[in-house]
Amino acid sequence: MTASRISAWAFVPARGGSKSIPRKNLALIAGVPMLDYGVRAAQAARCFSRIVCSTDDNEIGAHARTLGIDVDRRPPHLAGDDARVADVVREFLGRIAAADRPEVIALVQPTSPFLLPDHCRRLMTAIGAEPAARSGQTVTPVLHNHHAFNQRIVEGGRVRFRFAAERAEAYNKQKKPRLFVFGNLVAARTQALLDGLDFFAEPSVAVDVPRHYDLDVDTAEDLEIANALVRTGAVDMPHMHAGATA
16 A cells, blocks of 8 residues: 555655765664665665665675665766766656656665655655645745854954845745745656656645655764764654554
8 A cells, every 4th residue: 555646755865975874774773774774764765666786885785785775876977076966867767768667766865864754654645635736845944043044244353244135124934925945855746857847847746744754864963963963852753662553
């Protein structure tokens, strides 16, 4: 039984190279490789008929296989820092017979470890309910202090508001337009990707997720925060518990 009527695969991009955190995709959060979190969420969601890890790294590939998912060897020209994930997926889809391709590809990024099975199911349902949508994404509200109208520019040791006129009009929290940031999962219709669009192709449907679950692990500090969130119970991930069902 799937969470929606659309056919969907989960695509896990996991390069071996990382400058911010060496071998980042296998870095540990609460003693578990970061790669495991999103994969196990996708498995527990039961809305993906296939989960594929795209990697150029033998160790990552071997570990992905222990999780029971497929591994696709990424070509060298798409394994560098500047490779766009949409291009990686297009190259992958180009090797799949048209009749065998899914309707939707979900991008399960290891750097978004706090993805939940429910987030997957809700996003697939939302995309399935909007035939015109080319993509969908989870989102979470921007913190007030991080709102665009509160952002500053520092030049020559002096600071000024980036959007001074807008802030003058919307000077308190209630007057500012509600803004969002990316949550932890994006999915696009396969045809949109093959047409040359990216994973955030519009129109794109939105699914809200709670704060904390949107953490993107990019630096050593982010990794420390991720461990702290798990240690303090600020994030609840029952699918990561042995024998748990989600």
